[in-house]
Amino acid sequence: MKLSPEIYKEFEEIVGPRYISQDPGVLETYRCMPAQSSAHYGPYWDHMTPTPMAVILPGCTEEVQGIVRLCNKYKIKFKAGGSFWGAMAYIGSDYSIQLDMRRMRKIEIDVKNQLAIIDPYVNGAMLQSEAMKYGFSCNIPGVGCSSSIVASASGWGGVGPSTVCSGGHKENLCALEWVLPNGELLRTGTAGSGDGWFCGEGPGPSTRAFLTASMGVCGEMGVVTKMAMRLYPWPGPAVLPSTGTVPAYKAALPDNFRCYTVCFPSWDMWAKALTMCYDSDLVYLGHRQFNMFGRDLKGAMIRILTDPDKQLCDLEELLSDPEVKRQTEEMKLEFQIVLAGYTKRDMELKEAILQEILKECDAWLSSMMLEPDIENWALLYLIRLGHKNLNYVMCGSYEGNFGLNPNLWVSASYMEEAAAFKKQWEDTHTSIVKNGGDSEMGSFSFTGGGGAVGWEFFVDFDAYDKDSVTGACDFIDETEKWMAERHLGGDMGRSNKYLRQPNGYDWPQEKHNELFSKVPQPHVFAYQWKVREAINPNLLGGSYYRTLDPEMIPENKR
Amino acid sequence: MALKDFLPQMYRCSSCANCKFIPFDKVQSARFSENCPSICYFSFHSYAARGRYQLAKALVEERLEFTDNIVDVIHNCTSCGACDVACKVCRYNLDVLDHNLELKAYAVEKGHAYPRQKEMIGSLKSEQTMIPGMKKKDRAGWADGLKAKDLSKEKAEVAFFAGCKYSYDPELQKIARADLELLLKCGVDAGLLGAADNCCAGRAYQMGFFDDFRDRAEKNIRAFEAAGVKTIVTPCSDCYHAFKRLYAKLGMDIKVMHFVEYLESLINDGRIKFTKQLPMTVTYHDPCHLGRLGEPYIPWEGKDKKILNQVLVYEPRKPRYNGAYGIYDAPRNILRSIPGLRLAEMERIREYSWCCGAGGGISETNPDFSSWTAGERITEALSTGAEAIVTACPWCESNLRSSQAEDGRKLPVFDIAELVLKAL
Ligand SMILES: Cc1cc2nc3c(=O)[nH]c(=O)nc-3n(C[C@H](O)[C@H](O)[C@H](O)COP(=O)(O)OP(=O)(O)OC[C@H]3O[C@@H](n4cnc5c(N)ncnc54)[C@H](O)[C@@H]3O)c2cc1C
Ligand code: SF4
Ligand code: SF4
Numbered sequence: 001m002k003l004s005p006e007i008y009k010e011f012e013e014i015v016g017p018r019y020i021s022q023d024p025g026v027l028e029t030y031r032c033m034p035a036q037s038s039a040h041y042g043p044y045w046d047h048m049t050p051t052p053m054a055v056i057l058p059g060c061t062e063e064v065q066g067i068v069r070l071c072n073k074y075k076i077k078f079k080a081g082g083s084f085w086g087a088m089a090y091i092g093s094d095y096s097i098q099l100d101m102r103r104m105r106k107i108e109i110d111v112k113n114q115l116a117i118i119d120p121y122v123n124g125a126m127l128q129s130e131a132m133k134y135g136f137s138c139n140i141p142g143v144g145c146s147s148s149i150v151a152s153a154s155g156w157g158g159v160g161p162s163t164v165c166s167g168g169h170k171e172n173l174c175a176l177e178w179v180l181p182n183g184e185l186l187r188t189g190t191a192g193s194g195d196g197w198f199c200g201e202g203p204g205p206s207t208r209a210f211l212t213a214s215m216g217v218c219g220e221m222g223v224v225t226k227m228a229m230r231l232y233p234w235p236g237p238a239v240l241p242s243t244g245t246v247p248a249y250k251a252a253l254p255d256n257f258r259c260y261t262v263c264f265p266s267w268d269m270w271a272k273a274l275t276m277c278y279d280s281d282l283v284y285l286g287h288r289q290f291n292m293f294g295r296d297l298k299g300a301m302i303r304i305l306t307d308p309d310k311q312l313c314d315l316e317e318l319l320s321d322p323e324v325k326r327q328t329e330e331m332k333l334e335f336q337i338v339l340a341g342y343t344k345r346d347m348e349l350k351e352a353i354l355q356e357i358l359k360e361c362d363a364w365l366s367s368m369m370l371e372p373d374i375e376n377w378a379l380l381y382l383i384r385l386g387h388k389n390l391n392y393v394m395c396g397s398y399e400g401n402f403g404l405n406p407n408l409w410v411s412a413s414y415m416e417e418a419a420a421f422k423k424q425w426e427d428t429h430t431s432i433v434k435n436g437g438d439s440e441m442g443s444f445s446f447t448g449g450g451g452a453v454g455w456e457f458f459v460d461f462d463a464y465d466k467d468s469v470t471g472a473c474d475f476i477d478e479t480e481k482w483m484a485e486r487h488l489g490g491d492m493g494r495s496n497k498y499l500r501q502p503n504g505y506d507w508p509q510e511k512h513n514e515l516f517s518k519v520p521q522p523h524v525f526a527y528q529w530k531v532r533e534a535i536n537p538n539l540l541g542g543s544y545y546r547t548l549d550p551e552m553i554p555e556n557k558r
Numbered sequence: 559m560a561l562k563d564f565l566p567q568m569y570r571c572s573s574c575a576n577c578k579f580i581p582f583d584k585v586q587s588a589r590f591s592e593n594c595p596s597i598c599y600f601s602f603h604s605y606a607a608r609g610r611y612q613l614a615k616a617l618v619e620e621r622l623e624f625t626d627n628i629v630d631v632i633h634n635c636t637s638c639g640a641c642d643v644a645c646k647v648c649r650y651n652l653d654v655l656d657h658n659l660e661l662k663a664y665a666v667e668k669g670h671a672y673p674r675q676k677e678m679i680g681s682l683k684s685e686q687t688m689i690p691g692m693k694k695k696d697r698a699g700w701a702d703g704l705k706a707k708d709l710s711k712e713k714a715e716v717a718f719f720a721g722c723k724y725s726y727d728p729e730l731q732k733i734a735r736a737d738l739e740l741l742l743k744c745g746v747d748a749g750l751l752g753a754a755d756n757c758c759a760g761r762a763y764q765m766g767f768f769d770d771f772r773d774r775a776e777k778n779i780r781a782f783e784a785a786g787v788k789t790i791v792t793p794c795s796d797c798y799h800a801f802k803r804l805y806a807k808l809g810m811d812i813k814v815m816h817f818v819e820y821l822e823s824l825i826n827d828g829r830i831k832f833t834k835q836l837p838m839t840v841t842y843h844d845p846c847h848l849g850r851l852g853e854p855y856i857p858w859e860g861k862d863k864k865i866l867n868q869v870l871v872y873e874p875r876k877p878r879y880n881g882a883y884g885i886y887d888a889p890r891n892i893l894r895s896i897p898g899l900r901l902a903e904m905e906r907i908r909e910y911s912w913c914c915g916a917g918g919g920i921s922e923t924n925p926d927f928s929s930w931t932a933g934e935r936i937t938e939a940l941s942t943g944a945e946a947i948v949t950a951c952p953w954c955e956s957n958l959r960s961s962q963a964e965d966g967r968k969l970p971v972f973d974i975a976e977l978v979l980k981a982l
Contacts, residue, residue, distance in 0.1 A: 019601065029603045103601065433869055434867045
């Protein structure tokens, strides 16, 4: 479907001919394969998200507003995207246009208020590098520093290794500027009362929860054009020192930074150590990161990644190396932490606390991860989060599943059983990578200070191999059942299954009504319906915003 | 490989967008965080390596027909390889630059080339140069009067190969001349190729004219062999890349050195001694084809296989070109050895250097894009406080000289040999 020449002209007048296209070649590159980056609703072979009618690159808030107003005039659906990594950034219906925010990229550091006012295209690396010049850093979600901060904060999650110390994006979000889906411009918090950007709640309208919800609104409710994000202290140099031969870059940081891989004899001790870390405010960054390569493979993979001359073809030889085997076994149950001392005494205190935790939890430090080159590599990896495409290193695609999130102790008690379940599939099917069952990866906490954990098991598959894709999909179906049988909540690999159909299109409202009328709290979705009615009367978003027609709330729950 | 052979890569590219940025570990500022001239200038996703995979996938799967715009997307790539390096920070089974080039070749094969490109290829065939308007008979004029051996008549240790740009560009000819004079003065047994001195055709390859490249390259290799060439020394980074990587792949077994490598060895051997101070601050621009694309060719024949159910590996080990072993230190060592000279580095250097904009024939086919790209580099160079930008490739030099920074400022541009000569 194409825009009529008249409508195209109207859009063109807003952004100029250089920043709009309906060339089929350009449009084709704004589509997503659910066999590749489905982001927790697939993977599905042989489908793609729909082709937009046009792609538009606005350069400022006024242009965004002009575009959205035109969309309302002609009832055209629209969606904004930042890096376009996951499926949620792509449109889900035919009569739609795609906004690419890459022209909007300003950063202003407000040193006094310890925050940054940023445009939508600013990603983690851009913001962190600018913030470091002033002695700050920013929260970078686990997706890595290639992702837009605005997209992560408004459109999705925004949690990662730094969150335990810095807080997640939603906690750090101050005032923002937002073109509502009806074309109105809303400045929230202090930005709404002309008092600057330092507070999201006011004086001024406090509506950020409408936008962010619990997981963000995935670009279905207008376009955020500016956002103030709280920064946190960075006790390191103004430029992140990065040395070494590509790709084995490493950071040579001063002594007030250390990266440790803490290893445990049991999941109980693992969980206990985590709570001790929370209680003592110990860590600057915390993640179980490298286990994403799998319990059996992580040692060998780290050897490959820290040696510029090694490749995946060295994996088998490394796996049979007794020393690598020993080192891998040594860090079977582990997590990574970065300690950062603000003063010499602070660092000494932190080291002492760590020793206490090791003693209390019968824990030890991985010797391999203390090798200087490896420690410096891990430091850089965790601080910048610039290697996140390693998620796909094995064969080109992965999906995170299980997602044992309810409670640290409950989750920990199921970890081995989940790992064994996955291992059995790896041993009996060829569709997913055989990496030892436990390939759980996740950050210390979804919130600042600790508490809510977010763990996913990496299921690596080949997006080019139909059997691998469908096999991975089958496996996730199985784990969904496994989770349900144990009353552990939804499987992470299926957490978006009602947001987009397998064929890449939006679900119709009837499907949302059918589903959300059955949930324990249907009012949540009925309320979201009302929000949508108020600010998105022409329904220009898609089905990533979960709504229930209030008429469909079951009688017994009204 | 044909374009369809890249189909697995098109599926396995994970849409991570890393190919639009320098390796993130190296980002020092938002301003200079990006790496791909093509998407930076044209803005749409299609112009980045990821977009190129998606575009090619639709073409191969016959869901898309060529449009003028698609042809523009495909050809407006400087073949600089910055995307390739960035992608390979994490990925071991994608060859992004090879794919970009194959996509160009696919377009050319289907008859979708620019008239200007055809002119360049026409000139390659008729006058053995890809600079249209230049004549074969004038090629050696830059060396008139120099006492270099003629390799068609006698043997020499080193064949000095100036390349088209140095041979024909009146502003740059003096540099080639000075280079050769320096070699001769240092007692190097150097000569010129005479009739066998023809365009390396590397740009034909960079533009996707693979057949024309191969044709010229094979003729050149035969001519080099007939002249008994042992070592080729060239001050042109494009020629260096063509000989070192592309000709080697075609079976040429002749030692290839860039002039900076040779120069460094002459300084180390004490055959070049500096007598003058050069009190200035300069910054060094890594030419793509000397730096990240300057790694030597390693023969490989093999296939891919899966281990551990789905992990994709190559058997035997496949050479991995990711810029790790390009030529970065020789030019820097030379600059550091010049008395009084201070080297101020830009943010984007070595394997993650920003392209000058001349690659892929873009300086001929899209001068605005090419000049904008060079202007970005000058802006970055100025941000270091340098008084001049130094490089080791005539295409970079010419492009940087004719362009200006975003604020309209210009910066003196030197070939590294010019500075060496000043300090002798
Ligand atoms: C490999 C991978 C790993 C991930 N790991 C994590 C993780 O550990 N923690 C976590 O929190 N998340 C994670 N995610 C999800 C990730 O945070 C989101 O995908 C993130 O928002 C991506 O940012 P982006 O620049 O890629 O945005 P895009 O993918 O381009 O967009 C993300 C969403 O934001 C919307 N959006 C973009 N710009 C705007 C705007 N200006 N206004 C309104 N809406 C907008 C888009 O429509 C889309 O719905 C992961 C995703 C992937 C692909
Ligand atoms: S080409 Fe490489 S860097 Fe670019 S999106 Fe694909 S996987 Fe990522
Ligand atoms: S080769 Fe250079 S110009 Fe071409 S897509 Fe890659 S980074 Fe961009």
